[in-house]
Amino acid sequence: MAMSVGEIERLIREAIPDAEVTIKDMAGDGDHYAAMVVSSAFKGKTRVQQHQMVYDALKGRMGGQLHALSLQTAAKK
Amino acid sequence: MSNVSQRIQNDINTNDVVLYMKGTPVFPRCGFSSAVVQILTELRVSFKAVDVLVDPEIRQGIKEFSNWPTIPQLYVKGEFVGGSDIVREMFDQGELKSFLETRGVRLQAA
Numbered sequence: 001m002a003m004s005v006g007e008i009e010r011l012i013r014e015a016i017p018d019a020e021v022t023i024k025d026m027a028g029d030g031d032h033y034a035a036m037v038v039s040s041a042f043k044g045k046t047r048v049q050q051h052q053m054v055y056d057a058l059k060g061r062m063g064g065q066l067h068a069l070s071l072q073t074a075a076k077k
Numbered sequence: 078m079s080n081v082s083q084r085i086q087n088d089i090n091t092n093d094v095v096l097y098m099k100g101t102p103v104f105p106r107c108g109f110s111s112a113v114v115q116i117l118t119e120l121r122v123s124f125k126a127v128d129v130l131v132d133p134e135i136r137q138g139i140k141e142f143s144n145w146p147t148i149p150q151l152y153v154k155g156e157f158v159g160g161s162d163i164v165r166e167m168f169d170q171g172e173l174k175s176f177l178e179t180r181g182v183r184l185q186a187a
Contacts, residue, residue, distance in 0.1 A: 047163045048145075055146050063146035068109075071162050 002030035003066050008058070015057030016041050018076070026070070034070040042075040050075075081138035089152040093182050094124035097139045098149040102126050109161040110149045116168045121185040122177060154180045 005023045012021050012035075019039040026032040035054075042050045050073035055062045062069060089095050094117070100106030102114045117124055129136035129148050140146055143157045151158045153176070158164065167173040177184065 047166070048157060048159050051159070051163065052144060060146070063140070072166065 003061065004030065005033070008033065008035065008066070008069070011059065011061075012037060012054060012057045016053065020076070026068075031066075032068040033066075034072075036072045036074075038074045038076050040076040042073055045075070047073065079138070081134050082142050085135065085139060085142050088125065088127065089155045092125040093154055093180075094122055094177075095127065095152045096124050096149055097127045097129055097135070097152075099128070099130050101128055106130060107148070109147070112161050113149045113151060113164050116164055116173070120168075120174055120177065122182060123185065153177065153182060156180075 005025060008023055009021045012019050016037070016039045018041065019037050022036040024034045026034050037050075037054055041053065045053070051071055054071055054073065058066065058069075096110075096113060096117065098105065098107070098110035098113065100110060102118075105111035105114055114126075127135060129139065136148070139148070139150055143150055145157070145160060147160050149161055149164075151160075151164055158176075159167070164173065167176060174184070
């Protein structure tokens with residue numbers, strides 16, 4: 001069920017090519033992650049829109065296969 | 078509009094602050110839902126809580142309504158504010174209180 005850090009990173013970069021992705025495995029169980037995503041694609045977007053872009057990149061896995069991904073996003077300066 | 082999105086629309090139109098969550102404010106059934114309840118409580122915001130675990134139709138419907146894949150979801154004056162990460166970030170940066178105030182949400186006196 002769980003997803004690897006590499007798989008999450010790959011999906012995000014595939015959809016948002018310039019994304020700087022930092023992922024931490026919070027519990028060491030491959031199921032509770034925290035991700036920081038920085039991209040110029042987030043410029044001018046609300047937090048909700050930025051998070052939606054990342055969720056879209058994960059193609060429906062968020063909330064299902066991926067239970068716990070804390071997300072923080074920022075526009076690249 | 079489907080029946081379930083009408084129910085959601087009605088809830089968020091008739092209540093200033095609505096939290097869709099797993100469990101109840103007294104007995105949250107998920108750490109993320111619990112975290113948002115704690116923040117709202119800390120800010121002394123009164124809110125309507127909707128337990129999606131007892132209503133499968135809402136549990137699915139709310140995700141489609143906001144195009145947001147996870148619960149909890151916070152709505153203020155009919156507007157989707159975010160899930161637990163965004164609410165936490167806004168709270169930590171002191172932004173949530175002023176956001177609620179500019180939206181005209183009354184916070185109870187301490």
